[in-house]
Amino acid sequence: MELREYMRILLQSWWLVVTMTLAGVLAAGAFSMLVTPRYEATSQLYVSVRHDEADTASDLVQGATFAQQSVNSYIDLATSAIVLDNVIDELDLDTTSTSLRDSLSVASPENTVLISITASDENPGEASALANTTGEVFSRVVENEIEVADANGVSPIQVRMIQPAPVPEAPVSPNIPINIAVGLLLGLAVGVGIALLRSVLDTRIRSIRDIEQLTDAPILGRIPVDPEVATRPLIVHSDAMSPRAESFRSLRTNLQFIGAAGSQRVVVVTSAMPSEGKTNTVTNLAIALADNGASVVLVDADLRNPTVADVMGIEGGVGLTDVLIGRADLSEVLQHWGRRKLEILPSGAIPPNPSELLGSAAMEALLGRLGSRVDYVLIDSPPLLPVTDAAVMSKFATGTVLVVTPESTKRPQFSAALDTLHTIDSRLLGVVATKMPAKGADRALYPHYRYERARTGASPDHLDRDTAESAVDFGPTVHATEIETPASTMGAQDSRWRIGS
Template identity: 40%
Template sequence: MEFRELLRMVQRRWLTVVVFFLLALIGTGVVTYAMTPKYESTARIYVTAEVSGDISAASAANYLAIQRVQSYAELAHSREVLQRVISRLKLDTSPAALDAKISSRVTDLTVIIEITARDPSAAQAQEIAKAESEVLAEYLTEIETPFGKTSSPIKATIVDPASYNGEQVSPQPVLNLLIAAIIGLVLGIGMALVRDLLDQTVSSTEDVEKTLDTPVLATIQYESDVPKHPLLTEAASHSSRVEAFRLLRTNLQFLDIDTRPRSLVITSAIPSEGKTSTATNLAIALAQTGLRVLLVDGDLRRPKVASLLGLERSVGLTTVLVGRSELQDSIQKHTDSGIFFLASGPIPPNPTEVLQSRAAQELFDRVSQMFDMVIIDGPPLLPVSDAAIMARDVDGAILVVRHGKTTKDQLRQAALRLAQVDANLLGVTVNMTPKRGGKSYGYGYGYGYGPEKQKS
């Protein structure tokens, strides 16, 4: 993955990165606050060999001290030394508990042993380091004294008495939070990368182009007031949504200059992708250029357009097809937008059979001759075959996909449904794309037979 792609991925998954970053900071902050402060005291012991006699004997003694100094440091943790420290300080603890407070090391390339004690009390830490260094120095002299001798060839001298440090050495809030921030960012970016690799939803125009050999006609951005004001006539003329539909209108007009489509179906792979609002607003955008546009509610299962426009639904497509009303009398006009509208009419028990009828095909041919452009709002492709049937009888279809919801497999399956009936897929519109740092939204859309509940 290139750096630019990584940045785009982080931008798409910014919430995941932020969540892990904050969790790391909060978790570390809580743990740091709950930790008992520790203070530290350090003493240093210098180990030498007693020099007496000739030079060779002195060299041998020094070599002995250098070879054994690491072992001497380890003796600081021996039970005997620890028990003597406990007795000297009259501590109410065990050798194992005291050992957890003490560390010892040999300074590199020297014969200096550094004893460090940590304790919740700075004064107690100093007392422990002092007693530990004194006991260890005495113990080294004791164990290195040969049997029958009164002196040891090894001399342990405390060169730095136990220090007093009133500043706590742990926890270190600033350092801990800095490390937590780095770890949180790394984990967040890693998790975001995993989610991005596993995510099969359409999240960019590149995803559409890689999945289908079909152009993206427009991307329609999220705007928070859409649920309350879904129509273009209610939006500001300079809004991003209005500009998106103008772009969709322009791209649609230039798809094929010689045979410009005069009738098309707006559909989607699955419910809740915003196809109804897309169909309605595309019709409005086309009407704003002076074209005579007819919007047909071709969803004979869950019709939504009439309620979206505030028009009558009881007379329309189905009443015309069964001869209960005349086409001219069934077409309404939406005053605010200037579009003409043919509602769905009563919901039939057999929508697929109704749309497959010769009467439906003749009706679509007829309205295509009456108007400059006919836009049909069809149902989703994957749950039912209605939209594919209508797309076969008109000039083409536009597939609406919802950013972050429609999967690539659903997109492929929807395109396949159209191809199986030789319908012309004109292009794809990506709907509800988020702004930078924005959140996606959706319209509720339950599918099947039953009463209307929400707008789509």
């Protein structure tokens, strides 16, 4: 993945990263508050070889070398039982030499004759007493027991305490600032790791880039999400000046260029799975094409869950199925919609054998007949993966438009839909991404056109016919015209609009 992909993942999961970071800080703070403080005290000893006035310079050098070599052995001696048993007796400690050894550490700087004895304890005074007593006992053991005295009762090795251990004022642990910093870093790392892991395990299509990685087909449109789509599905008609309506006009323009080579333009609009917005896409696309002056027939071929009639506000009891079984003629069931050159062929009664009807010779002949008389035939079909209806119809069409919803459609589903179209040798005209966010890298909004009503605050009923017909057209193909809709969609009123700057 590229850097921007990582950034996108982190931005999408920022709440998780922040939550885990705060959790790490809080855990570190709680740990620091609950841990019993420990104090450390250090005493320092100096090891040397005794000498007298008669010793030469060479003798002094040899003595210093011997002392330096002996220090390495004395480090282990300081925490041996022979020393610690005496320390326990002197301090009257209720412990063993093995347990006491864990509270002591002995070290010597390299190439020196210094020995540092560090004691740790929950009580600062006891830590100081333990370091000093261990140093004193160690000195006596070295001089009296390890390095045997000569005939005069004097040991050749002398161990002196040059720095007694003071009583520590502050604990060495817990170190709250360091603990919090470690907790912050660990929480941040865990949050980032979980965010990346979720992204790897999540098979949903997240962005336009994910679509482009799965197919070479062009992205025909990016339709922004609309929370009010249930109450105003025909946005191109009900709010023609909105950015979402503009996205459908952009889809219309792209489709016109893609399909320019064919004499007939019969397009199946489908999706991999249900509820991806294909019906909303095909109905608004049909209106956008008709607004541009094209003659369009919208066919509801979803014989399992037909919704075009309800969305368009027409009667759907008689339609496609009646034509296919010969019970009605095409001219009897086609319904004109508004003042556009838009006709709708509803589904009719739901049959028991949708796939057989849609894949029949009658369906092929019907699509050929429709394609020869209008500019565009748009077919709303069932999703590709649950049933075969869309696949069998694609054989009779100029091409297929595949609708996908980022954050909902999964990569395996999208890939399976592409494989299905490839298997039947159907031409994929392009992909339409629906329910796109209004912000972010994949936002679906276009440049900030300013749209206004002909009269601010006025309802469409207050606009006269001359005003509506003289409206200025700022779009490349949108014509200002009087618009009528069925009463079930917009009521009994006429709606006359114009585009203003």
